Amino acid sequence: MTGNVLEQVRTIASDIFSVPLANIHNDSTPETIESWDSIQHLSLALTLEEKFSVQLSPEEIERMRNIGEIAKLIETKLQATPN
Amino acid sequence: MSHTENMLGLRGEVDRRLEAGSPEASAAGIRELWRNQSELATAAFVCSRFERLRGKLPLTPHRTAILRSFTVEPIVPLLRAEAFCAGIDLSVHIGDFNAYSQEILDSSSSLYHFTPNSVILAVRTPDIAPDLWTQYSDLSSEQVREACERVSSSLQRFIQAFRENSPAALIVHNLEQPVRPSSGVLDAQSETGQAEAIRQINNELRRHAGANRGIYVLDYDALIARHGRQSWQDDRKYLTARLPISGDNLIYVSREWLRFLVPLSGKIAKALVVDLDNTLWGGVVGEDGVTGIKLGPEYPGAAYQALQRAMLDLTRRGILLAICSKNNSEDAMEVLEKHPGMLLRPEHFAAMRINWNDKVQGLREIASELNIGTDSLAFLDDNPVEREQVRASLPEVTVLDLPASPFEYPAVVRDSPVFERLSLSAEDEQRTAMYAVQRERAKGEQQFQSKEDFYRFLEQEVEVAALAPETLSRISQLTQKTNQFNLTTRRYTEQQISAMSRQAGWNVLSIRVRDRFGDQGLVGVAITHDARDTCEIDTFLMSCRVIGRTVETALLSVLAKAASQRGRTRLAGYFLPTRKNAPAQNFYSQHGFKLESENGEGSLWAFDLTRQAIPCPDWIDLKVTEGVNH
Numbered sequence: 001m002t003g004n005v006l007e008q009v010r011t012i013a014s015d016i017f018s019v020p021l022a023n024i025h026n027d028s029t030p031e032t033i034e035s036w037d038s039i040q041h042l043s044l045a046l047t048l049e050e051k052f053s054v055q056l057s058p059e060e061i062e063r064m065r066n067i068g069e070i071a072k073l074i075e076t077k078l079q080a081t082p083n
Numbered sequence: 084m085s086h087t088e089n090m091l092g093l094r095g096e097v098d099r100r101l102e103a104g105s106p107e108a109s110a111a112g113i114r115e116l117w118r119n120q121s122e123l124a125t126a127a128f129v130c131s132r133f134e135r136l137r138g139k140l141p142l143t144p145h146r147t148a149i150l151r152s153f154t155v156e157p158i159v160p161l162l163r164a165e166a167f168c169a170g171i172d173l174s175v176h177i178g179d180f181n182a183y184s185q186e187i188l189d190s191s192s193s194l195y196h197f198t199p200n201s202v203i204l205a206v207r208t209p210d211i212a213p214d215l216w217t218q219y220s221d222l223s224s225e226q227v228r229e230a231c232e233r234v235s236s237s238l239q240r241f242i243q244a245f246r247e248n249s250p251a252a253l254i255v256h257n258l259e260q261p262v263r264p265s266s267g268v269l270d271a272q273s274e275t276g277q278a279e280a281i282r283q284i285n286n287e288l289r290r291h292a293g294a295n296r297g298i299y300v301l302d303y304d305a306l307i308a309r310h311g312r313q314s315w316q317d318d319r320k321y322l323t324a325r326l327p328i329s330g331d332n333l334i335y336v337s338r339e340w341l342r343f344l345v346p347l348s349g350k351i352a353k354a355l356v357v358d359l360d361n362t363l364w365g366g367v368v369g370e371d372g373v374t375g376i377k378l379g380p381e382y383p384g385a386a387y388q389a390l391q392r393a394m395l396d397l398t399r400r401g402i403l404l405a406i407c408s409k410n411n412s413e414d415a416m417e418v419l420e421k422h423p424g425m426l427l428r429p430e431h432f433a434a435m436r437i438n439w440n441d442k443v444q445g446l447r448e449i450a451s452e453l454n455i456g457t458d459s460l461a462f463l464d465d466n467p468v469e470r471e472q473v474r475a476s477l478p479e480v481t482v483l484d485l486p487a488s489p490f491e492y493p494a495v496v497r498d499s500p501v502f503e504r505l506s507l508s509a510e511d512e513q514r515t516a517m518y519a520v521q522r523e524r525a526k527g528e529q530q531f532q533s534k535e536d537f538y539r540f541l542e543q544e545v546e547v548a549a550l551a552p553e554t555l556s557r558i559s560q561l562t563q564k565t566n567q568f569n570l571t572t573r574r575y576t577e578q579q580i581s582a583m584s585r586q587a588g589w590n591v592l593s594i595r596v597r598d599r600f601g602d603q604g605l606v607g608v609a610i611t612h613d614a615r616d617t618c619e620i621d622t623f624l625m626s627c628r629v630i631g632r633t634v635e636t637a638l639l640s641v642l643a644k645a646a647s648q649r650g651r652t653r654l655a656g657y658f659l660p661t662r663k664n665a666p667a668q669n670f671y672s673q674h675g676f677k678l679e680s681e682n683g684e685g686s687l688w689a690f691d692l693t694r695q696a697i698p699c700p701d702w703i704d705l706k707v708t709e710g711v712n713h
Contacts, residue, residue: 015124018131039156042320046157046330047123058323 005052005078006071012051013067016044026068048074090120097132106139107478114168118484121334126160133167141458141479142172143348147340148199149175150183152210154326155336162337169341169500171348180325181210187241190248201252201347203301203340204241207327208258208281211237215280219265224275231280234258235287246295252505254343255292256303257285262312299343299505306339338500345500352461352481352501354433354453355397356446359408359415361465363387363427365489368414378424386489391426393493400504403433403453407445407462412437413662420663429566442469443476461501538633538702542599545634545703547641549710550584550591557605558593561624565608566663568635569624570656570670571685580610588613590645592711594638596629603629607638611646617689618646620656623670630666633700639674640699641707647692654692659685 006026013028014021017035030036036044045061048054048070054077056064064070097112109132117129133142145166149155159175166173176197178186183206186194194202209216212234215227222230238255245253264270264277271278285304292298307315310332317329328336345351360367364387365377378384394404404427408415415437419429429435434452436445442464450457458479464470470482481501485492496502531537550558559577566572575583584591594607606629610622620642625635646654658671671688672678674697679687690697699705 012124015127018127038324039154042154042324042326043123043157043160046333050122050330051124058319061323 005075006068008051009048009067009071009074012047013044013070016040016047024067026071027066029066044070052078054078086119090116090125093119094128101132101135106136110136110140111474111478117164117168121161121165123157123160123330123333126164129164129167130160133164133172137172140170142167142170143350144172144174145201145344145348146174146176146197146199147201147203147344148178148194148197149203149205150178150186150194151203152181152183152206153321154180154324155205157326157330158328158333158336161334162340165334165337165341166344169345170350171344173344184237184241187248188244190244195248199249199251201254201344202245202249203343204253204255205303206256208261212258212281212284215277216261219277219280227275227280231283231287234284235291238284238288239291242291242295242298246298250297252297252299252343252347254299254301254340255288256301257288259304259307260312262316301339301343303339306335310335338498342500342503343505346503346505350501351459351503352402352499353455353459354403354405354449355394355461355463355496355502356405356407356449357394357462358464358466358469359406359410359418359437361489362463362485362492363391363406364418364422364424368418369411373414373417373422376418376422378418378422380424383489384424386492388424388426390489390492390496393496395426395431397496397502398431400502401507402502404431405434405436405449405453406432407436407442407449407464409439409442410437416663441472443473446473446477446480461499463496535702538700540599541632541702543632543634543703544597544706545637546595546597546706546708547592547638547711548595548708550580550593554593554605555581558591558608561605561608561626562622565624565626566661567665568626568630568667568670569622569661569664570620570667571622571659572661572664573622575610575622583610583612586612590711592638592641594625594634596632596634607634609638609642611642613646613649613651616651617653617655618642618649618651620654623656633703635670636674636697637699637703637705640697641705641711643690643692643697645711647696652691652693653689655679655687655689657685657687 010021010024013019013024017024017033017040019033019035024033030041041061041064045056045064049056052074054074060073064073093112093116097109097116100109100112113129113132116125136142149159155177159177163173163175176194176199178194183204186192187204212230214222215230215234219227242253242255258281260278260281266273266277270276273279281304289300292300315329315332316327320329321327357363360369365383366375368376378387380388398404406415416429419425419427434449436448438445446457446460446462450460456479457477461481461483462470462473463483463485465485470484473480474482481499483495483499485495531540548554555577559575559580562573562575562580580591583589589612590610592609593605594609595605596603606626608622608624609620611618611620613619623638625638643654656671656676658668660668674690675695676688676690679689681687
């Protein structure tokens with residue numbers, strides 16, 4: 001499950017930032033990915049909400065600093081919502 | 084395989100096709116991907132792959148600038164992906180945040196340096212009229228009036244400055260209404276209510292836009308209403324990222340913009356070609372029969388009527404309709420001509436291919452008959468196999484996907500940007516007027532006690548003229564197209580008509596009708612030839628537009644009189660029955676012709692010109708131009 005969410009987050013990030021999947025890692029951050037600016041950050045948040053059917057609070061969006069953390073955040077949110 | 088895996092597979096397939104150097108196939112794959120997954124995560128892929136196809140596909144470049152008071156950046160990839168799929172290579176310039184006023188007023192701004200083809204002015208009510216938005220209940224009616232005037236005159240100033248500084252098209256969002264007006268239900272009771280104030284500004288905006296060329300209003304308020312005002316917003320993202328629109332709704336903004344950019348780029352459809360069974364009506368006429376198909380004002384036939392209504396609306400914009408369907412033509416024509424639930428009738432269709440040939444061929448033939456390119460066709464068919472075949476063979480045709488429920492069909496037609504028009508040309512408007520006249524006429528007919536009253540009310544002027552160079556093509560066209568009121572259904576080319584008219588004893592006449600509603604144009608043809616004592620009617624036809632208004636009697640009276648003047652004593656003609664010309668079958672008997680002979684092909688009728696005349700109805704003002712009587 002962990003791997004699956006992480007992989008999906010990486011794929012989404014690769015799409016949004018227009019960066020090859022191989023260059024998106026667990027520890028990728030706005031510092032290591034050049035196109036990860038505030039606008040793309042917003043697009044990333046919108047896409048995560050859509051793809052995982054979750055709501056991200058402004059604070060959560062603010063805290064999304066690297067790919068691994070984002071995947072963990074999404075997992076937590078998915079576990080909290082009963083399917 | 085899951086949907087996600089399918090889409091990943093499709094991405095791989097697109098890249099393989101790109102590698103293989105087949106641009107049309109790659110584009111088809113990208114479009115399929117986008118149809119199935121119109122979302123931000125796919126948009127970047129779609130745009131990057133289309134960018135690699137530049138120069139290999141007929142993409143129309145278009146430059147658009149977005150001036151805005153809010154965050155529009157996440158909409159842009161969606162817009163570019165949508166545009167690419169519609170054949171438009173869109174370059175987008177985004178104005179600085181909330182700097183729309185300076186950019187539009189300053190002729191040396193980055194906006195004008197960008198040399199856009201179009202500019203979208205997307206300003207929200209809370210940004211341009213914050214007092215009307217948040218403090219409405221604090222304002223006196225005088226202050227409300229001042230605020231409305233201030234906003235209207237700003238918009239007017241923007242429009243005028245823009246028109247002076249740029250030849251581009253300007254698309255201006257109108258102002259949205261609040262989700263909940265500040266004084267609750269009281270708002271709707273007051274002349275100076277909040278909603279009313281915003282409506283007034285919007286009316287003024289429309290007026291200012293209409294006073295200038297190339298300025299268009301985008302009804303942003305209606306867009307929001309259509310998708311649900313309450314769920315349109317995302318307050319948290321507005322407060323943190325100045326993005327007031329929720330993620331799900333961004334695509335709708337991009338599509339609304341595209342409804343302007345598509346006609347501005349000329350990527351429009353001039354004709355909509357439709358299938359019949361399970362598209363124009365429910366069921367299969369060949370199996371269910373004319374009475375068994377679903378079509379009417381009740382469930383479930385109402386869905387198909389609603390689609391027909393949407394198509395009828397397209398004709399008012401000058402868009403042609405055509406049929407491409409695999410049916411027995413007789414079955415289909417019976418529905419088209421007689422089914423009481425049909426809103427569309429044969430005369431609404433500019434071309435028909437009702438046969439068992441494949442549809443790709445049918446579409447090619449229709450395009451050539453209508454004298455337009457296949458890239459000007461849109462295609463509507465419930466059968467996904469037909470759609471795929473057309474997509475594969477004629478990628479330039481706009482193929483509309485139909486959802487499972489026929490109740491959603493009308494929205495597919497109404498939402499497609501290829502049918503949008505930003506203004507109507509003189510020709511379109513004429514066509515529109517013609518239809519309006521016909522509706523009026525139909526209404527008029529019901530108010531009269533007698534048919535005669537109605538004929539008099541029409542004030543018909545009928546002009547009968549001999550063949551002239553400028554009427555040749557229309558006359559030939561009428562012999563080719565007229566099926567119902569056509570006594571012999573003889574089809575003639577222009578060359579044949581022209582040759583006939585030069586032969587001794589032959590006369591080619593046309594009839595033009597005007598009435599109190601307008602000019603009906605050239606609507607009837609008669610061809611006669613004299614042999615000994617007889618004038619024989621070779622062709623006599625009347626467009627269905629004027630059938631049943633006694634103009635056919637007027638034309639016949641001219642034939643009779645002219646024949647007498649040329650010394651003929653007998654006027655004769657055949658009625659050759661077809662599946663469609665029943666409306667004309669009693670024509671000769673009703674006008675005092677005697678049946679002379681009859682065989683399997685038809686009947687011969689004759690009228691003795693020495694004993695009586697055929698009078699023109701006295702409610703018709705008849706003009707006969709020179710050259711008719713010899």
